[in-house]
Amino acid sequence: MTRPTSRRTVLTAALAAAAGAGAVATAGQAGAAPIRTSSPPAASSLVDNSFWSSYTDWRCGSASGTRAVAGLRPGLVLATPAGSTDYTDPHTGTTRTWEYATWTSPVHRSAVPATEVIASWNAHTPEGTWIQIELLGTYSDGTDTPWYVMGRWASGDTDIRRTSVDDQTDGRSTVWTDTFSVDDAASGLRLKSYRLRLTLYRTPGTRLTPTVHRLGAMASDVPDRFTVPATTPGVVRELAVPRYSQNVHVGQYPEYDNGGEAWCSPTSSQMIIEYWGRKPTAEDLAWVKPGLVDPQVCHAARHTFDWQYDGCGNWPFNAAYAATYKDMHAAVTRLGSMADLEALVDAGIPVITSQSFLKEELTGAGYGTSGHLMTVIGFTADGDIIANDPASPSDEAVRRVYKRSEWSNIWLRTKRYDATGKVRSGTGGVCYIYWPAAPTYRQRRVLRSLGLL
Structure with a gap:
């Protein structure tokens, strides 16, 4: 899970207290x-x-x-x-x-x-x-x-x-x-x-x-909205995406955003990179302490870390990291609907999504968060979301099924209430999309329809 919203305001931010900029x-x-x-x-x-x-x-x-x-x-x-x-x-x-x-x-x-x-x-x-x-x-x-x-x-x-x-x-x-x-x-x-x-x-x-x-x-220009109605399911498919938990890295490399408890973004990125058949080499991982489980997640955290934001959740930095692997493309965008998400998954392209919610707003999650990344890998016959959720106690527990109506709302809305009743921002459908430089015809067609090619 990412840091509290006070460390990163995305949609309904107040004016900065002081002007100024620094460009080289x-x-x-x-x-x-x-x-x-x-x-x-x-x-x-x-x-x-x-x-x-x-x-x-x-x-x-x-x-x-x-x-x-x-x-x-x-x-x-x-x-x-x-x-x-x-x-x-x-x-x-x-x-x-x-x-x-x-x-x-x-x-x-x-x-x-x-x-x-x-x-x-x-x-x-x-x-x-x-x-x-x-x-x-x-x-x-x-x-x-x-x-x-x-x-x-x-x-x-x-x-x-x-x-x-x-x-x-x-x-x-x-x-x-x-x-x-x-x-x-x-x-x-x-x-x-x-x-x-x-x-x-x-x-x-x-x-x-x-x-x-x-x-x-x-x-x-996504309008303010607290709720987004659920849409009719259209796809039944599940992609074979590797499963990695951020929580098995709690306490590791605290210099990168206090360790694994905040590594939802790089953990999700690493899952998709490996889905496409890429991974760091043994030489790349030589700096990681011997004996750590899933050292490639530590590598992803280090190589997405934003030293000013003091975290691994900078969206473009995650996309840029994914594209450092051979013949990979990556982009940060917004999707306008669940239909767009279904079209990508149906074409074999998993999607990393950003959302925030109270514990009671997402049945089965077991937690609430002011900002979290997870990977959508499929849809059930009932239209529910199959997600690799890195906020899980182990790699084996990463695969989750979330209710379609709940999940789509927490992802697509732009406004929400926190636990104290204050209005906070939502991401309005923000996601990362990674794909190979030579996509299939079906993949190319859906990427083009979204303006990504």
Whole structure:
């Protein structure tokens, strides 16, 4: 289970107490950018997904020192540095000089004027490299946001500590860990378009480069709702997904969010990674103490940990971790309905979902939570949810069956009451979706229908 909502507010956040932002200094900031005229289909009228991943996509942006590379998995690399800059890591105090280059996407006009945007990316960052992802949006009144940092990321933790950036606001919108959010949705203000900027960093004097294979964002405007009616079941299927419990790791590696009791997100990610036939090598796991059960879960926790959020539940960091495995793609999005979830599972794609609930709101869970990730692996003949729930006492106990009406409500709602009767936020259908670079025809069709391809 994740930390209390006071440590992460996603949907109905209050204004930040103090403004300010911190972006690593970059040169060549883009001016007018081309407009992306074709928008991928949205998952629903509430969600717009847009991603750049093809060779043509990478050539369409505004580049300063970066280059598009073709191949089975096209990408963006650092070709000729645009300059150098010093970065002081706020979590180590170490200052290092880095060469960098930038790429700025075309303007994407969202099919959904949005109250929230969550970016996600897939990249390879060898030792001596890292990347930064930023967002600049245009509001519905024609004014712009500042450039917001959506993440500073590396797959490892020896060069920089991967981190979100707090205290980013212009008084009208705020970045909450990994989520851009309009401060007052009731005002009618929306984000109508945005650009994303990548900055690729490397050790000076080397030919090292990060390779970014995929970059994009989910924009959404999900209305306030305390209840979401149950829908008619449509799929009966169960996927053979490995089962891992976060609770068998309680007390292990407390430097990563106090150990396994808070590792629902990386534990869920590891289940899906291994469902697709990928896993860390013995060399990858050499740092884990001998004799620990399921050491790959410890590995996932370390490699999803956000040093500013002080936890492993940063949504895009989990997707980025999944995509470090060979030929894997990953994205953070929202689904608009149970039908979307059923379509994915029916095509053989399990889904990691985010939800919060009181103990009495989910029969059979045995706990309540202000935020928790679990993996949907199937549906019973009655339409109930089959989930691998990492908040279980053992790996064998991970498979659960939850009532459809209860489970869909706690996942899709955006408002809820806590144990004291206070109104809190819900995630409104947030999920992680991981899939191989060469999906089947059925998988490709459903991913495309959701705007993920």
